[in-house]
Amino acid sequence: MAASTKTFLARSEGLKAGLLSLLLLALLLGIWHLATTGGATAAVSATTTPLTAEQIEYAKLMGHDPTGGDAAPRSGFPTLAQMADVTVKHLSAPFYYYGPNDMGIGLQLAHSLARVAVGFLLAAAVAIPLGFLIGMSPLAYRTLDPFIQVLKPISPLAWMPLALFTIKDSSLSGVFVIFICSIWPMLLNTAFGVASVRRDWLNVARTLEVSPLRKAFFVILPAAAPTIVTGMRISMGIAWLVIVAAEMLVGGTGIGHFVWNEWNNLSLPNIIFAILCIGLVGMLLDRMFALAQRAVTYVE
């Protein structure tokens, strides 16, 4: 009886929260709508005396239609209708490819994800073994600590010019930047997780004369896994933040370059759409690691 009431309460609370989220969204969209349509009507009503031929041509060159009513100001914040238009446009052809300078939003995201994946996996391949070493050996920890402390706070983008100069390849430089920014949380969390494995378990392993390799894989790894995955989750979050900035800098392909290119064209609807995409993909990536985290968590 008590249990069922509890689940019911939990469910109703979830429902309430969901409802409130929807309400908040509607409220935000409502404000957006009111804020963006108010200005446009004011602009239309400003039409006055008949225009000379030159004034008409001037208006046309400025992108206005002097005969009919003026559309919403081009440079103003996009209306919801414009946003819907842009969204439909991108979603109806997400994977078109008209050459390296013009491709669908899906392909752009794929490019970014591929860069993040490569950089992230490389970082994991370095950080986790190194983290094990640091976690198990206080000497290694003390030796490497000053380096970690100096390198960790450097903004990944500050590495970009150096990477371009030494690696001599712009997309590899992007991967390098992801690598360098995702390595630290994983390294430190792995080291922390490994160092804080319960003494008792290590002692049991020693009593049973387990080989070091077996000990690492079957005692320490499962014990430290939740901390390691948390590190990976943090790293992935940072990597996804950084890739957009890196691609805006290096250009070529990817969602960051898409944002940059639409910035050139001062096209806010496209930029907002890209921002939403970045947010959604980031959320999905985070969810993925949350699931992984749940899978490796244990109760002592």
Place this chain on the structure above:
Amino acid sequence: MNENLDPYDADRPLRLSCACGRHSNAAEHNAAIAQTEAAATLRARSEETDFEERSRNFIEAALVKALFPQDAVRRSFLKAVGRRTAQAAIASVLPVASLQAMAQERAPLEKRDLKIGFIPITCATPLIMAHPLGFYQRQGLNVQLMRTAGWALIRDKMLNREHDATQFLSPMPLAITLGLGSTAAPMRAATIQNTNGQAITLSVRHKDKRDPRNWRGFRFAVPFVHSIHNFLLRYYVAEAGLDPDTHIQISVLPPPEMVANLRAGNIDGFLGPDPFNQRAVFEEVGFIHVLTKDLWDGHPCCAFGTSAEFIRQNPNTFAALFRSVLTAAAMAREARNRPLIARVISPRAYLNQPETVVEQVLTGRFADGLGQVRNVSDRIDFEPIPWQSMAVWMLTQMQRWGFIRGSVNYRQIAEQVFLLTDARRHMEALGQIPPGGSAFPKFTIMGKVFDPAQPERYLNSFAIRRTGA
């Protein structure tokens, strides 16, 4: 009935997009068709025999004019050796030897798949339009145009050999060859991409401050340190008595970011490339204060170039590239082609700008942001000759503002980097060039004559400069 969703139209599939399925609505579909049609018209025009004739003549005349800028010398040379010999001599010694032969004999290409870097600005018009119009293809090249996010990256990607050839700001090959702000690597400017085509754009807040003497404390943006934009802006304010290093602030911004910054009020104005001057007008955040054409008519802006190494290793490929770009330049110089070119290069894959903005730049009939429609047909032009004296002028300005310290061998560097003199050197070796022939014509900048024969004296004639007095 909504033309996007007509379920009774037998000619189109019923879906939430256009008839061909590649666009989300009919307007975009129609725009795409208009672009394809414009490209087809231009391609057809480029295949007319009289265009090929004109183009050949244009290229040849450009080269001969570059070799003999003084007409008297050209005439005496032709009289001395005869037409045939002169033609043969020019054809045999130019790095673009096969230009004159054009379609006849084509040497095998060393490299077919090329990546060419560009910045999305109208300066790059010939280089860009050669792609949709198939000029590269016609030369047997498979070119990928790589839109690049800024001039520093253009430099780095050239140094890294990620790009085979590139759009440069015309002073960049000089700067890179000299190792200014990068590792020194010999670069070559093969042709000038465009002449004129820039402007000083001021924020609409400053409509009453048209006199540069009132610009104290203004913040300006230029696209790159080693750019004609930086040199011209500095020259312009210095002529008004302002010191560009202390009285105003000049920062480097990639061209596309200039309009956004002008709107945000981070800068008061910029001397930047089109279409961003026109875009600032179109966005109603700026007005065109002065076209750079009015400072120096015929000034070089961007160049098309590559590394000396690439030319050495792939001479035939380079010649093919050169032909493609020069054909495009010949086409872009004809006024009747300009509106169509605007349509072809405006889409997202190239400039990503409203067509009307690009068209105003290319046709020279534009709104100036002050309520006037102006008509300046040579607002931008595509004269490809890399005059060596242009390089000398740039070197004097680099010295003037302290980008180069110490003495400079103007002539040697200019001849090394601006390719046409390479040809001259060959001709001299063959004993073909009469003494006195000069590839160093004089220019007039804001009413002051620049004599490339006396760069030091020119440099010392300026009151405001960073060099030792």
